[in-house]
Structures are given as structure tokens and as C-alpha cells.
Amino acid sequence: MLRRLLSAFSRPALATESPRPAGSVPPGARVYAVGDIHGRLDLLDELLLRMEADNAERGAADTTVIFLGDLIDRGPDSAQVVQRLMELGTGSDRIRFLLGNHEEVFLKSMAGDLKALPFFLRIGGKPTVLSYGITAAEYGASDYAELLELLRARVPQAHLDFLAGFEDLIVIGDYAFVHAGVRPGVPLAEQSPAALRWIRDEFLSHEAPFEKIVVHGHTIADEVEERIGRIGIDTGAYASGRLTAMGFEGAERWILQTNGAVARL
Numbered sequence: 001m002l003r004r005l006l007s008a009f010s011r012p013a014l015a016t017e018s019p020r021p022a023g024s025v026p027p028g029a030r031v032y033a034v035g036d037i038h039g040r041l042d043l044l045d046e047l048l049l050r051m052e053a054d055n056a057e058r059g060a061a062d063t064t065v066i067f068l069g070d071l072i073d074r075g076p077d078s079a080q081v082v083q084r085l086m087e088l089g090t091g092s093d094r095i096r097f098l099l100g101n102h103e104e105v106f107l108k109s110m111a112g113d114l115k116a117l118p119f120f121l122r123i124g125g126k127p128t129v130l131s132y133g134i135t136a137a138e139y140g141a142s143d144y145a146e147l148l149e150l151l152r153a154r155v156p157q158a159h160l161d162f163l164a165g166f167e168d169l170i171v172i173g174d175y176a177f178v179h180a181g182v183r184p185g186v187p188l189a190e191q192s193p194a195a196l197r198w199i200r201d202e203f204l205s206h207e208a209p210f211e212k213i214v215v216h217g218h219t220i221a222d223e224v225e226e227r228i229g230r231i232g233i234d235t236g237a238y239a240s241g242r243l244t245a246m247g248f249e250g251a252e253r254w255i256l257q258t259n260g261a262v263a264r265l
């Protein structure tokens with residue numbers, strides 16, 4: 001305690017250091033936000049256990065879990081991640097999902113948009129295709145139209161319906177949860193789904209508060225990034241092995257992470 005006091009007095013904040021944004025969730029509420037999973041079922045399962053233990057340890061509360069999107073692509077087990085979270089979320093209004101840009105492109109591809117399909121494959125869709133039981137040989141021998149046919153045969157309609165039900169924006173207390181960010185200067189209520197799912201530089205470089213503290217994934221950083229108006233929790237799980245959740249209760253925030261084991265890619 002003394003050491004903490006002393007270090008607080010002896011380390012004045014640098015002028016360039018961004019202050020941690022102060023915010024809270026309503027009394028009785030506890031919220032966990034989970035960053036981009038990208039097909040890492042191993043990390044998801046590990047983090048779910050940690051969250052469950054943390055939630056029990058902290059005692060009774062009205063707990064909500066928000067997945068910030070990008071469940072799929074890049075990592076090896078996208079179909080299995082979708083299945084796991086579909087089972088977890090079914091029948092619960094306390095487990096909520098935001099649509100990531102990767103789910104958006106996947107849904108467009110599955111709807112028959114043959115321009116979306118090559119883009120989907122370019123941004124990490126091939127492991128998603130393979131996770132649905134399409135073999136590498138089938139993949140290699142198919143043109144886009146044939147691949148779409150294979151996908152339509154193998155991807156359960158329940159998965160597509162589940163993903164299509166994901167939200168764009170969730171506001172709780174002083175926080176706005178989104179996949180990618182918000183466009184500066186535009187009220188939250190008027191943000192376009194495209195900005196909420198895709199925005200990078202214009203949002204990330206904005207050095208002033210937003211209407212709410214924006215909690216987001218989408219852009220990878222080595223560690224959780226807390227800036228004046230935003231908190232980024234995408235720690236690049238698919239390659240780093242570090243999947244991050246942030247907890248919120250009252251004015252408190254805390255971080256839960258998997259241990260950063262090397263990816264099996």
C-alpha cells in the first residue's frame with residue numbers, strides 16, 4: 001500500500017500520456033466484452049472458463065457478455081467457434097454479439113455476392129471454408145461459383161441465421177460497444193454500420209472524448225489500448241495466442257486474457 005502511494009507521488013504523468021477515460025456501468029450490472037476471436041476455439045474456451053471463474057468470484061451481479069465480432073477467419077476453427085457461441089447465446093439475452101467486418105463479408109458471400117467471395121478469401125476466409133469440412137483438394141479444384149455451392153451445402157443455415165442476428169452497437173452506462181469504432185463528429189444514433197464495422201485511422205487518431213467511451217476490437221495492438229475516448233481490446237489472438245476480455249462493474253475495469261501461447265497455424 002505504502003509503495004503504491006509512494007509510486008503514485010513520484011511518477012507524475014507525462015504530458016503526452018493519455019488519461020484513462022473515467023466511466024461506469026449502472027449499479028448491479030457487470031459486463032464482459034470479448035475481442036476478436038478469429039477462429040481460435042482453444043483460446044475462446046480458455047477465456048470462457050476464466051470469465052466464468054471471475055464472475056463467480058466477484059459475487060452476484062446482473063452479468064452481460066458482449067462479443068465484439070470477428071468470430072471467424074484466419075484461425076483454424078471458425079465453424080466450431082460459431083457453433084460454441086451459438087449454443088452459448090441461444091435463449092439468453094445476457095450474451096450479445098456485434099457483427100464484425102469479417103462476418104459481414106462472409107454473409108455477403110453466402111448470399112451469392114461473387115465479388116464478396118474473393119474478398120472474403122483474401123482477408124482470411126480460406127481457413128473458415130476448410131473449418132466447414134470442405135477439403136483442401138475441393139477448395140483447390142473449385143472456381144468461385146463452385147466454391148459457393150460447396151459452402152451452401154456445408155454451412156448450416158442455423159449459423160447464417162445466428163450471424164445475421166448480430167447487433168451494430170450496444171450502449172451500457174457510459175460505454176458504447178462496437179466492432180471497429182465510430183466516425184468522429186457523428187452522433188452515436190446516426191453512425192453508419194459501415195463505420196461501426198470498418199473504420200480505422202479517422203477514429204483511432206481522434207484525440208478527444210466521444211459521446212460515450214468506445215470499447216472496440218478490429219485493430220490489433222500488443223496490449224489493451226486505453227485512450228481518452230476509446231478502449232481497444234483486440235490483441236491479435238489468432239497469431240499472438242492472447243485473447244482479451246475486459247470486465248466492467250461500477251467505475252471499475254479489469255482485464256482477463258489467455259496466456260499468449262503460440263498459435264498453432
Ligand SMILES: [Mn+2]
Pocket residue numbers: 036070100217218219
Ligand atoms: Mn478482426
